Amino acid sequence: MTPMKEDYLKIIFELGGSHKKVSNKEISLGLGIAAGSVTEMISKLADEGLVVHEPYSGISLTAKGQRYAAELVRKHRLWETFLVDKLHYNFADVHPEAEILEHQTSDRLATALDDFLDHPQNCPHGGVIPEANGHFPDVSHRLLADANDGEEVELERFLDNHELLTYLEELNLRPQDKVKVVRHEPFEGPIVITKDGNTQPVSVSYKAAHNIFIK
Structure with a gap:
């Protein structure tokens, strides 16, 4: 399977495609690519039995697609946790490294890494780490x-995207931050928020606001 197909499976997984239908627009915003390209790739994934696409309704992972995505996400997030906690990588810089490492990680190595890290439940940007059997708790x-x-x-978690994580670090936003939504600027403008205990407004771009999950 190509890295691009794997990226699609991971983003559909992160957007909740195991439990609900995800739109082309959500995938487009998450990957930062044109909607037309999304349609073409989703068709290929559907042909391989990895996703189900219902026109005007959305896209969801099949059981096969979910297993594959959960395995990729598990290895990726274990490496991100290792890089931040043990090698003291910057929060925003771990994604490219983990992207490489996940493809070279056997199930045995993933289990050893999980044991070494004492079975973390979340990666540094808040994403749930699936268990070895593919099970993972539902999230917002x-x-x-x-x-x-x-x-x-x-703020519960951020999509796993280097550009996004770098941007949010510049805004000094992290998972578990409590914020108040002040206003949505019109015409797909930014969402203005304030952090708990701070009255200084922070403007979060329209695209980034579609890559941040809340509870």
Whole structure:
């Protein structure tokens, strides 16, 4: 399987495609690519029995696709945790390294790494680490972009994207931060928030707000 197909499976998994239908737009925003390219790749994945695509309804992972995605995500997030906790990598810089390492990691090595790290449940950007059998707890799939003006929420996790993580680090935003949504700027403008205990407004771009999950 090509790295691009694997990236699609991982993003569908992260967006909640194991439990609900994901839209082309969500995938497009998550990967930062044109919607037309998404349609073409989803068709290929459907032909391979990895996803189900219902026109005007959305995309979801098949059992086969979910197993494959969970395995990839598990290895990727274990390496991210190792790089941050043990090698003291910067929060935003681990994704490219983990992207390489996940493809060279056997199931045996993943189990040893999990044991060494004392079975972490979440990676540094808040993502759940699936168990070796593919099981993982359900998480919130509500986006910061969907929060109402005036609502107070907690940032739960960020999509695994180097550009996004670098951007959010510059804004000093991390998982478990509590924020208040001040307003949504019109015409796909930024979402203005304030962090708990700080009145200084922070503007989060429209694209980034669709890559941040809240609870």
